[in-house]
Amino acid sequence: MNEELALFRKSVRQFIKEEFVPNQAAWRERHRPDPQAWAAIGKAGILLPDIPEQYGGGDGTFAHETVVNEELAYAGVHFGSSIQSIVAHYILSYGTEEQKVRWLPRMARGELIAAIAMTEPSAGSDLASVTTSALRNGDKYILNGSKTFITNGTHANLICVASKTDPKASGLKGISMLMVETEGVQGYRTGSPFDKVGMNGLDTCELFFDGTSIPAANLLGIEGNGFNQMVQQLPYERLTIGAVAVASAEQAIGITTRYVKERTAFGKTLIEFQNTRFKLAQCTTEVHIGRIFLDHCIQMFLDGRLDAVTAAMAKYWLTECQCRVIDECVQLHGGYGYMAEYPIARMWTDSRVQRIYAGTNEIMKELIGWAL
Secondary structure, eight states, X not given: OOHHHHHHHHHHHHHIIIIIGGGHHHHHHHTSOOTHHHHHHHHTTOSSTTSOGGGTSOOOOHHHHHHHHHHHHHHTOOOTHHHHHHHHHHHHHHOOHHHHHHXXXXXXXXXXXXXXXXXXXXXXXXXXXXXXXXXXXXXXXXXXXXXXXXXTTTTOSEEEEEEESOTTOOTTTTEEEEEEEOTTOTTEEEOOOOOOSXXXXXXXXXXXXXXXXXXXXXXXXXXXBHHHHHHHHHHHHHHHHXXXXXXXXXXXXXHHHHHHHHOEETTEEGGGSHHHHHHHHHHHHHHHHHHHHHHHHHHHHHTTOOOHHHHHHHHHHHHHHHHHHHHHHHHHXXXXXXXXXXXXXXXXXXXXXXXXXXXOHHHXXXXXXXXX
């Protein structure tokens, strides 16, 4: 952190407090944010904070992206801006100059809402099982298949789709990343937003492609190199998840500490019971260790030294820590911790998926184990 980042954090926090927090209940009820929210956050200059200014971004670093994700977590707001940044980095890393100029500035303004489509009904962490196909036909690709659990799916009008462009290739070979501009495209539709256990203010749905025609010029990078692209970009996504995990756990401890200082039982406040103090001491220590590890990983990323194994460690350990800590905080709230009107209850249900997406924590352990 430095003074510039602190000022950026202040402006992000103010925007979220004024524009997003008052709408959270309505977003949870509809299972998606208002589409106007994208234009608002784009106008505020908060989208794509770590994309170069020449492409409409904030010209910052991953530290700026982390500030945005932390402030959303502190406020208990779930919004797909991190997915917007993930897709932007695919375009920045593998796109042509024409593609960058065409898509990135509009993404930064919130005119284009991005999604990344990897998971399928029968293919989750096992990307080798992807069956969505994109076969070349002249200057077009014909896309067929479906994707599920897609964040920003309902509103997305620019989707980065992992698909098989070589039907003869086996396993992880022959996968390519195609950018699908959905407006006015035939053979494309979305399912209804999923009714999830948590994160219900976040737009998540299934996507369907039925003979969808995509310009060959929308291929991202080299055909058949999609798996390598995903491997190279996943540390960015996994570190982002780790940052959200630490911020959420920190917020849970803050909420719970205030609660146990006010709530009484047997004639004294809960904080006066040794068990309460010991539980909070344990949680605070774990999250402090997590924060130090996260900062270390962020510095490695900024220096270009963060490897896939360390990113897997961050995603695995920090999300496990998040779930442990928030569960303890729910327990300290007693019955009120199980009431959806209390923030800690929503944090509890919201946190569970952190151990699943972007590669399950079991897959993270495999990645770490393979490196031993």
